[in-house]
Structures are given as structure tokens and as C-alpha cells.
Amino acid sequence: MVRDFLKEKYECVVCGKVFYEGQGIRIKREGLQLDFHSSKCAALFFKRLIEESPSAECVSETAKKLIDEFKELREKRSKKHI
Numbered sequence: 798m799v800r801d802f803l804k805e806k807y808e809c810v811v812c813g814k815v816f817y818e819g820q821g822i823r824i825k826r827e828g829l830q831l832d833f834h835s836s837k838c839a840a841l842f843f844k845r846l847i848e849e850s851p852s853a854e855c856v857s858e859t860a861k862k863l864i865d866e867f868k869e870l871r872e873k874r875s876k877k878h879i
């Protein structure tokens with residue numbers, strides 16, 4: 798077992814809770830580092846990110862693409878069960 802103090806520590810950007818490597822959700826893109834200790838904190842953050850972004854254009858395009866992608870996956874999965 799790896800002792801926790803030897804692991805890298807991260808702080809949840811929403812609630813400040815400290816978590817260790819291998820836990821939580823870490824997202825990195827172009828100088829933006831987002832660390833969430835739980836999916837609940839991530840959901841809260843992304844809800845506000847979408848609602849409060851000055852322009853919904855760039856997110857809505859990606860969101861639509863993802864919705865289609867997940868829908869396709871669901872359809873593939875449901876076909877397998879029949």
C-alpha cells in the first residue's frame with residue numbers, strides 16, 4: 798500500500814478538500830487546471846460554467862456533438878441486449 802503522504806496532493810477548486818493522486822477528477826487544458834475531489838463538485842462547477850459563460854456558442858457545439866455521441870453509444874448498447 799502506498800502511503801498517502803508520498804503521493805501528490807491536489808485541492809478541490811470548489812470546496813477546497815484535499816485529495817490524492819488517483820482520486821477525484823483532474824482536468825487539464827491549455828493552462829487551465831481543474832481539480833475536483835468528487836463528481837458532485839465537478840457537476841456543480843460545470844453547471845455554473847455552462848450557465849455563466851459569456852458565450853454559449855463554443856460549448857453548445859461541443860455539447861451537441863457529445864450528446865449525439867452518447868446517444869449512439871446507448872443505441873449500440875441497447876441493441877446488444879436484445
Ligand SMILES: [Zn+2]
Binds near residue numbers: 811813834838
Ligand atoms: Zn470538492
